[in-house]
Amino acid sequence: MDTVSGLPIQLLHDRLLVREDPDSERRSSGGIVIPATASVGHRLHWAEAVGVGPLVNAVQTGDRVLFDPAEKAEVDLNGTNYILLRERDIHAVAAKRVDDGETGLYL
Template identity: 35%
Template sequence: MKIRPLGDRVVIKKIEVEETTKSGIVLPGTAKEKPQEAEIVAVGPGGVVDGKEITMEVKVGDRVLFSKYAGNEVKIDGTEYTILRQDDILAIIE
């Protein structure tokens, strides 16, 4: 199945953080923070959203940092994705 977001939305796949700390301590599931790093899977066309012209500054394959509780999580073909607005992306990781 292929996802095609609308407007200024992007589809991301979260990159899971390591399960152990640098000193080798294994973290239980409740101690881990939600990941804030992701890879962009699909990008909407941009265009006019709420009366403003939006140009998409991200592209498929970019690694990004996003707001901690942003977007809506969906599960498609057993894989979890998050759909969020471009405004919720904080930075592109280069």
């Protein structure tokens, strides 16, 4: 077991283990659920990083990451479904590490 993340596996290289947000279903501004079959274009999904490999640089455990669902590999660990990704498959990170009043941009 990985003692850092509490997961029953140790991630290698640039791999991330993420759990897809349960609230990833699309809703209109009025709160109406839009079914996935009504999707017109290619849509990215949000997930929470629950484990990161030793070569991952831009993502930490707990970060929300944006990824392409077409590039995912699913894995079941102790009855919970996770997604295994490479760091290069992550399109954006919405980190909670940015302090209030700061932009989070580095110039």
